[in-house]
Amino acid sequence: MTIQEASGRPLADIAAGLDAQFERLDLAGRLSLAAELGRAVFTTSLGIEDQVITAAIGIARLDVEIATLETGRLFPETLALIDETEDRFGIDIRQFRPEPADVDAYAAQYGLNGFYESVEARHACCHVRKVKPLAQALAGATVWVTGLRRSQSGNRASTPFVEYDPDRGLIKVNPLADWSLDHINAYVEEHAVPTNPLHKRGYPSIGCEPCTRAIKPGEPERAGRWWWENDEKRECGLHVPEIPAPSLTSSSL
Numbered sequence: 001m002t003i004q005e006a007s008g009r010p011l012a013d014i015a016a017g018l019d020a021q022f023e024r025l026d027l028a029g030r031l032s033l034a035a036e037l038g039r040a041v042f043t044t045s046l047g048i049e050d051q052v053i054t055a056a057i058g059i060a061r062l063d064v065e066i067a068t069l070e071t072g073r074l075f076p077e078t079l080a081l082i083d084e085t086e087d088r089f090g091i092d093i094r095q096f097r098p099e100p101a102d103v104d105a106y107a108a109q110y111g112l113n114g115f116y117e118s119v120e121a122r123h124a125c126c127h128v129r130k131v132k133p134l135a136q137a138l139a140g141a142t143v144w145v146t147g148l149r150r151s152q153s154g155n156r157a158s159t160p161f162v163e164y165d166p167d168r169g170l171i172k173v174n175p176l177a178d179w180s181l182d183h184i185n186a187y188v189e190e191h192a193v194p195t196n197p198l199h200k201r202g203y204p205s206i207g208c209e210p211c212t213r214a215i216k217p218g219e220p221e222r223a224g225r226w227w228w229e230n231d232e233k234r235e236c237g238l239h240v241p242e243i244p245a246p247s248l249t250s251s252s253l
């Protein structure tokens, strides 16, 4: 029986009392507690911090499902890392893809790479290729585990360990909220965690290939994501209250 089933309390109330408890635990302890709350799904981008969480789940055989959003625009290195990681830890990473009809409707309205033309077009692409598949990945889950860290960007500086996500109606757990990049690198070294070779080529944060560039020395970790936009808080809509998606001509959206 999960903590939610045993207590009968709303998820928002359960989440509100857990942050201090998570702070005292190590990574495996945080993930174990997340799994005790109910069905837990970790969504990985295969970035280095997400690889640390995947390793912790795989090494301790924790009851946390692992899913990724295969947007159709990922780097070949990222796709290869999915297979390598599954083999390394003996785990299954479920892949969620966009609906072909949605992709076609987007391309018809904006062009396949229309995201360079406007913020609206970029949000529409992220909605089709990420936000909608994310909803499928999280369907039926009680807990969403993410690799968000406070030091990744100013937008993430106040990331809590546990929060209630009212838009998705689940508890969001960020077990690496207080981890630095040095801490992440030390874990990777200690546990021989496979990582994306792009990290060593100047890509600390890796998303879709057409929307990610290497950063220059001294730039923030996420400066290479949607670099052509000026908004310092640019995100893809996964970790912010949902950005209203511009309507496409497809009836499937």
Ligand code: SF4
Residues within 6 Å of the ligand: 071, 073, 115, 122, 123, 125, 126, 127, 129, 130, 207, 208, 210, 211, 236
């Ligand atoms: S990151 Fe770029 S290619 Fe990927 S879904 Fe968003 S706009 Fe589309």
